[in-house]
Amino acid sequence: MNFFEIIHKDKKTQARTGVIHTDHGDIETPVFMPVGTQATVKTLDKQDLENIDASIILANTYHLHLRPGEDLIDKFGGLHKFMNWDRPILTDSGGFQVFSLGLQKEEKGQGSLTKIDDDGVTFKSHLDGSTHRFTPESAIQIQHKIGADIIMAFDECTPDDADEKYTKKAMARTHNWAQRCITEHKRLNKETKNSELRTKNYLFGIIQGAGHKELRQESAKAISDMDFDGIAIGGESIGYNMKATKKILDWVNPIIPENKPHYTMGVGFSPTDLFDVVECGVDMFDCVAPTRVARNGRLFVHKKVNKKLYINILNAENRENKNPIDPKCTCFTCQNHSRAYIHHLFKAQEMLGYRLATIHNLHFMLNLMKEIRESIKEDRFIELKKEWTK
């Protein structure tokens, strides 16, 4: 069985549905992956995640390396067992976090927590200031110990405003690291090939190149030519600047092989962002926003409820509101509680409020994903997109 199967292609756009097969079950694509940074999707338990039908979650290598450490997770037989989650997991490589921690002052490091050289990156823990080092090899070793179903190559995430010269240099380094990741991944797989207990990890490469068209296309070609199971598009702006994201996708799409999953890292800030990337043929995406904004009281709703597609539960108008967050929503929160009650929990800073809000936002996103997959299968993706975005 192939790792990735395309089920149906939309006739009018590049949108497609598919299935990713893993040891921990199938993932229908396109898929939004909730973020569980520290081995927990903040506030939720495994039952909550099953109830909202999360088919895969993401965890962060950087955070898990620092706490509790990959060796501890390895002793438990991997992250699935450590956190008792038996559906698929994806780990990022730590690249993004390492760079988002400090200024990218190459080989200087003054005032920076992060020092980068051609061999790897030295950085300081945001927890206790201790010094750590990631290389392509160690990032893969750590991820093998964590044991996610999908793991990511270690890359240098260049900032949007990086000039062409620097971007080119960083990109070359990322490509070199990508090949080193593949080599280490294969070496580790060979070493443990007889272990039936081990989760099979699929390795994805990451396209960089900041905002430079030629470099993005060069990177797309280089990463596509390597032996990766899936192709990710990385970079500071991906997801946070949807106009730039779409432009970059247009540049690289003709180059990326169709038969591998396409993954935009950081997309899903708002529900409608999903349409933009799905339209460009993207199969996977993740974003902390739906859970983070939930804990700040921003809750997703359908357009008929509020044109903005969200409400702020802390607003005074919700104080006496007997309706659920969204009357169309079938999540636990909307089936059981009024806006007034959730408003009260937020005002009183009660943890239950944050969890109810998180359940709602993630259910909303995953339910929309389901609708999007249905619409693609029925060749009415563009119509659904118009309904949501016009």
Next chain:
Amino acid sequence: MNFFEIIHKDKKTQARTGVIHTDHGDIETPVFMPVGTQATVKTLDKQDLENIDASIILANTYHLHLRPGEDLIDKFGGLHKFMNWDRPILTDSGGFQVFSLGLQKEEKGQGSLTKIDDDGVTFKSHLDGSTHRFTPESAIQIQHKIGADIIMAFDECTPDDADEKYTKKAMARTHNWAQRCITEHKRLNKETKNSELRTKNYLFGIIQGAGHKELRQESAKAISDMDFDGIAIGGESIGYNMKATKKILDWVNPIIPENKPHYTMGVGFSPTDLFDVVECGVDMFDCVAPTRVARNGRLFVHKKVNKKLYINILNAENRENKNPIDPKCTCFTCQNHSRAYIHHLFKAQEMLGYRLATIHNLHFMLNLMKEIRESIKEDRFIELKKEWTK
């Protein structure tokens, strides 16, 4: 049907099992009531409470009056509907909180947030410093609006070290207020007797008298002689000083009518405290400790796991511990997660940790209550007590 039925009396002690009947269902006694101060048992949802089989929860009149206010709750048809909890609720009268907020400087008030006079108490909100006033009448009115199944008379909670003169004066005031509460309760019931929608509230009186034997006995007689549905024993030391609690119970027990529920307010700091009050014939008790200490990492275990009857999940020895908190425990937490995972969640200050800990501690308490009820029915309460406390 009587409000309270005694099912079985232990042959060797005053322990008894019974059933309290309410509009929202039956409560098997003796019962431990989890505390849901602000219309939520901290971190838990209604399903969690049903899963641990909580048959009644407590809410705080003082807190709900300040936020969201009883008028808002009334607009929702009462607290059951506001928080969507359809099992019984008990509200305290606000007396304890009003007094624990400020020094009891009678009619002086300098440096105090609380001013007490014979008609009622003026106090300042801990939220915003605004001035509020509770009288026996208003405390009952507020509780009728909140609409709990069991409500409490407004009392003056005298400190342990109050001298006999002051205690006597405060006690007389409490008795006067108790009668005023009954009068107001009856007036409100008459006013709304035709409303079928309204929850029937049962009113409990509270015995005070601090540490003075004669006053405690006088108070027990006065409160017992009034038309209350249940009798509570209040005071600063109840629950927090079990030696004093037992002494006071011994003084008042012969006086309190057997056929009304007996309620010690604030008992349940540790699992074994339950045995002490059940042995004295107490049917109901509540305490914030099991949920509060859970959020600090103190988790209850059976004696064979740790002689102290608790572990501190933050201790380094739990870092790599693959066992559940307590191997005998059947709660969601122990069925699904290792100590190491919960230790990690606490270290990372993840909210899921606090919820998993709360589920465990409350399940532990309520499960022990079940065992205690069984032991009484089978006339082996003393044997069970010995097993737990020897």
